Amino acid sequence: MNWNDVVRESVEIRHWFHRHPELTWEEKNTASRIRQQLTAWQIPWRGCAEFGTVATLAAQAPGEHIAFRADMDALPITENAAVEFCSTDPGKMHACGHDGHMAALLGAAAWFKQQEAQLQGPVTLIFQPAEEGGHGAKKMIEEGALDGVDSIFGWHNWPALPAGTALCPDGAVMSGNGTFHMTIKGRGGHASQPEAARDPVLAAAAITLNLQQIISRRLPAQAAAVVSVTTIVADSNVTVIPESVRLEGSIRLSDPRWRQPINALIDEIATNTAAAYGVTADVEVRSRYEATINDHEAAARYRQAIQAELGEHCHESDLLLPIMASEDFSYYLNKVPGAFALVGMAEDEPDGAVYQAPCHSPEYRFNDRIIESVIRVFCRLAGVTAPAGDK
Incomplete structure (x- = not known):
């Protein structure tokens, strides 16, 4: 696949996830789709924490072993968003954008596989169930998801931030x-x-x-x-x-x-x-969860990659940090150095609408346009080349 194919397929996969939401510790079909995709791309993987999946590329490379994580579970919410690929399961909805998180990581996986020879060290991809109060990260760690990992990076879409902005502070980012x-x-x-x-x-x-x-x-x-x-x-x-x-x-x-x-x-x-x-x-x-506290060096590295993709002013925002929402990514950061970013996605639509509904709202809508940007940032962190894009 060329780069455009990777981005297009990532968006299509996101829409499939959105149509088929599964709740915490019920992500059976979601896991199956992820594993089928990795197998099709000849990326080795193993099951972890029942519905979790851990895939590693360039496993024998001598450099730093970095990991990226995406959460998988949906919420018990009846969707009220006007999208063509609306949830087909009443009372269940990807109202927090975990479908977009998975799609971006799968897109990165596809590109990493094609550029595997460029990887200076192993890259692990963690697809984690049960973030929404289910302590899925804890279970993944207990079953070896972080074995050998030197640093880890994650992100969350944030509707209160404009598209083209992203925040990755030193210290606490979420409570x-x-x-x-x-x-x-x-x-x-x-x-x-x-x-x-x-x-x-x-x-x-x-x-x-x-x-x-x-x-x-x-x-x-x-x-x-x-x-x-x-x-x-x-x-x-x-x-x-x-x-x-x-x-x-x-x-x-x-x-x-x-x-x-x-x-x-x-x-x-x-x-x-x-x-x-x-x-x-x-x-x-x-x-429940501890605060999500970024390692200073990892956060600086993440910010550098984000700024290289989104522009040097992308961190300028009046959003107060840490936000008071919580994340079980904190489990990973208590084990290895790493960083977590909030990626903005609010923007005007051609019809004049604006993404305003917050996470966990029945009217929440993920912005597909940020998937490519996140894949590019992951490429920069992993040290692989992606085609030049518009800032």
């Missing part, structure tokens, strides 16, 4: 996260006799308000963190004070050192507030 789950237990009763009950609804409302002091009053202003109550469930009747309330929420933090204090404060505040209302709070705090 760590966690969740909290609590049951507020009281004593149910008649709504007309609140004094005979112990109202868990009132206590849950107070806990929700009091949790806001964690960020505003209990952490230093320099700590970038978020505590959000996202669920309050009090199944009851309009004349009944319920026995219990379920309250849940999300934690985001840009620096791992704030995790323990935040977790402890959630427990302390919920427990003490509940006691003040004559009820109890059973609290569970669960850690």
Whole structure:
């Protein structure tokens, strides 16, 4: 294939992935399509973490062993985007662009194979399932996906950034996260006799308000963190004070050192507030992903490749970093040096529309035009030649 064929086929593959989304730890057909493509291009691969795939080119080359990663899973969202290749499975959608991530890495794989003699060291391609809360990266590492790898690079499309821009900072680029789950237990009763009950609804409302002091009053202003109550469930009747309330929420933090204090404060505040209302709070705090923190040298190398492709001003943006979304790419960066980039994709369409819907929206649309740019950046990182393109 020539370069144009690689780009065209990558876009076509992306559309196939988009039509056939599969949820976390269900990526059977997605894995099969990836493996069929690698086999057709005579790229050796092995299965990893059930639906994951690890492929390596120039395995015996003596230089640095670098890896690239793409995530695979879709989301439980019903698509509402006006695209010709809409999801064929109601309630499932590639609403985060993982279809585009896979397509770009497959395109890079095809070109790397044709330029394999140029590779100075081994290049590993990691197709990873279960990024959306499933800790797929952790499982891939446990099954040897990083064996022998010296450095790793990944990316995420970002609709809030214009196409032609990309951010790859030193240090944190995405935040760590966690969740909290609590049951507020009281004593149910008649709504007309609140004094005979112990109202868990009132206590849950107070806990929700009091949790806001964690960020505003209990952490230093320099700590970038978020505590959000996202669920309050009090199944009851309009004349009944319920026995219990379920309250849940999300934690985001840009620096791992704030995790323990935040977790402890959630427990302390919920427990003490509940006691003040004559009820109890059973609290569970669960850690999910750590912050995605770039290695300085790897980030500088990534930025150089991005700027060579997109132009020297491509990093100019008013987007505040780290963003508060999370990524399990952090598992890889805790094992080997590497870097993660946010690649912009918002631009005007010929019909006047603009890509604005964020990731995880039913109206989200991936921008196919950025696939070629990402393949080119990967080529620069791997040290292979790609035809000159327009900046």
